[in-house]
Amino acid sequence: MIDDLFAGQPAPVLELLPFDGSVLYHGQVIPAVQADQYYRDLLSDIEWQHDEAIIYGKHIITKRKVAWYADNPFRYTYSKTTKVAKPWTPLLQALKCLAEQHCNTSFNSCLLNLYHDGAEGMAWHSDAEKELEVNGTIASISLGAERKFSFKHKTSKETRSIQLEHGSLLVMQGETQSHWLHSLPTTKKVNSPRINLTFRQIQTVSP
Numbered sequence: 001m002i003d004d005l006f007a008g009q010p011a012p013v014l015e016l017l018p019f020d021g022s023v024l025y026h027g028q029v030i031p032a033v034q035a036d037q038y039y040r041d042l043l044s045d046i047e048w049q050h051d052e053a054i055i056y057g058k059h060i061i062t063k064r065k066v067a068w069y070a071d072n073p074f075r076y077t078y079s080k081t082t083k084v085a086k087p088w089t090p091l092l093q094a095l096k097c098l099a100e101q102h103c104n105t106s107f108n109s110c111l112l113n114l115y116h117d118g119a120e121g122m123a124w125h126s127d128a129e130k131e132l133e134v135n136g137t138i139a140s141i142s143l144g145a146e147r148k149f150s151f152k153h154k155t156s157k158e159t160r161s162i163q164l165e166h167g168s169l170l171v172m173q174g175e176t177q178s179h180w181l182h183s184l185p186t187t188k189k190v191n192s193p194r195i196n197l198t199f200r201q202i203q204t205v206s207p
């Protein structure tokens with residue numbers, strides 16, 4: 001029986017992309033009870049703020065909330081707005097450590113998103129801001145409501161989707177950001193919050 005074979009073992013890691021990059025779904029790397037606690041702690045302890053963006057010249061304030069933490073008070077620019085990172089909390093440091101163990105790499109920053117319900121999502125984009133290491137690994141931890149996450153190839157337009165479970169880890173690496181867009185589609189089926197943490201490697205400015 002397949003079930004017996006995997007009993008008590010971590011779920012097998014799943015490759016999502018057929019080519020031009022690699023997206024590995026590690027499944028639920030945080031046990032549910034612990035994930036529940038992390039979710040509650042992050043909801044109350046993180047300094048959540050509405051995100052700002054300038055899109056087609058318009059100043060937009062998102063319903064989704066964000067926060068940015070890092071080793072240093074890095075400045076990070078996306079959607080033409082600049083943020084300054086806050087110092088790690090003990091819980092974020094523990095989650096960073098967990099992500100680093102699974103990815104065999106180190107991260108120096110984390111962007112957090114809080115989607116209050118399925119009406120909030122993220123449009124097609126790739127994480128290729130100039131401050132990010134080129135082809136750097138991005139580790140994404142999900143807590144709270146399960147949501148669909150999609151990839152679309154920039155030229156062939158092929159798509160791949162996956163459900164991101166409570167306590168799960170998804171790792172985007174290699175040439176993924178150069179060739180694929182990703183999005184968190186909005187949905188009427190979800191009416192509770194989801195927290196997402198993406199651990200990243202920001203280029204530190206050389207002297």
Ligand SMILES: O=C(O)CCC(=O)C(=O)O
Pocket residue numbers: 111113122127140149182184196198
């Ligand atoms: O919410 C997610 O799972 C992904 C968020 C994302 O793509 C980003 O912050 O760049």
Ligand SMILES: [Fe+2]
Pocket residue numbers: 125126127182
């Ligand atoms: Fe992204």
